[in-house]
Amino acid sequence: MDFNKITETPSNHDDLEQLDTTSILKKMNEEDRKVADAVALVIPQITKLVDGLSERFKKGGRLFYIGAGTSGRLGILDASEIPPTFGMSHERVVGLIAGGDKAIRKAVENAEDNTEQAWLDLNQHNINSNDVVVGIAASGTTPYVIGGLKMAQKHHILTACITNNPNSPITAVSDIPIEVNVGPEFVTGSTRMKSGTSQKLVLNMISTALMIKIGRIKGNKMVNMQLTNEKLVDRGTRYIVEGLGVSYDKAEQLLKKHGSVKKALESGI
CATH class of the missing domain: 3.40.50.10490 (Glucose-6-phosphate isomerase like protein; domain 1)
Structure with missing residues (x-):
């Protein structure tokens, strides 16, 4: 060619x-x-x-x-x-x-x-x-x-x-x-x-x-990201604060309980 x-x-x-x-x-x-x-x-x-x-x-x-x-x-x-x-x-x-x-x-x-x-x-x-x-x-x-x-x-x-x-x-x-x-x-x-x-x-x-x-993003957030370091845990916590309107401490508890931002958001308060 x-x-x-x-x-x-x-x-x-x-x-x-x-x-x-x-x-x-x-x-x-x-x-x-x-x-x-x-x-x-x-x-x-x-x-x-x-x-x-x-x-x-x-x-x-x-x-x-x-x-x-x-x-x-x-x-x-x-x-x-x-x-x-x-x-x-x-x-x-x-x-x-x-x-x-x-x-x-x-x-x-x-x-x-x-x-x-x-x-x-x-x-x-x-x-x-x-x-x-x-x-x-x-x-x-x-x-x-x-x-x-x-x-x-x-x-x-x-x-x-x-x-x-x-x-x-x-x-x-x-x-x-x-x-x-x-x-x-x-x-x-x-x-x-x-x-x-x-x-x-x-x-x-x-x-x-x-x-x-295929649904791996919610809004504009990486709700399925792997929480492999403190920076990402903090980011995920702040996503939950914004999404659910809860305190930072409560959001962090939800994140640790569910293991992912998406599951925490879907669970509600």
């Missing part, structure tokens, strides 16, 4: 090494301000994905992210935040990276070039037709991701992608392509920058909207 790889086109800025620190930072910020506008253009596609996800989640389905390098790490980051924030099992949203967990901290040479490994990784989780696979690849050409999505489609599993190169090969194996055109990177080809920022924004939107749709 022929396409223009925007992520590899020359930066809008040159002679970077000759700039003073403030100029470097201002020019980076100038580019970053373009990201949110680019994401706004793909909200219709994100909507389709979230609606498809919520339908499948209610049947016990799961969300899998697959990626390599920065893209893979961002998927893992989003997945890892679901249990503490929304109180869901870590098995419901899963991030997989080319090269395995050791690639989270250190690049694994040639791992992303394996077209079969993503499907093998997905099968370790007994993937099925109630699940959804989202491939993340700024370039849109990562073999690990494309191979995984292709096999998922073959097995009638809903697929989507987050990419920064419109019309790239990854879209051919994605039922819902999310193509975020952020333009050239500040440092030519460095997709950990604007591309990575756009991916993080889209991932935030996908998982947060999904959790709202």
Whole structure:
């Protein structure tokens, strides 16, 4: 497939090494301000994905992210935040990276070039037709991701992608392509920058909207969050004070009794 790889086109800025620190930072910020506008253009596609996800989640389905390098790490980051924030099992949203967990901290040479490994990784989780696979690849050409999505489609599993190169090969194996055109990177080809920022924004939107749709938020509060430290216990207590109109001490008692903000709120006074 022929396409223009925007992520590899020359930066809008040159002679970077000759700039003073403030100029470097201002020019980076100038580019970053373009990201949110680019994401706004793909909200219709994100909507389709979230609606498809919520339908499948209610049947016990799961969300899998697959990626390599920065893209893979961002998927893992989003997945890892679901249990503490929304109180869901870590098995419901899963991030997989080319090269395995050791690639989270250190690049694994040639791992992303394996077209079969993503499907093998997905099968370790007994993937099925109630699940959804989202491939993340700024370039849109990562073999690990494309191979995984292709096999998922073959097995009638809903697929989507987050990419920064419109019309790239990854879209051919994605039922819902999310193509975020952020333009050239500040440092030519460095997709950990604007591309990575756009991916993080889209991932935030996908998982947060999904959790709202399936009832893990009440009002605007994280009522299912895990109470794993004093800060979160205090936050939960204040949610109960606000929700039930009781004193802080009473709210704290209710929280300790029921073990979650949601159950305390549902119990009443």
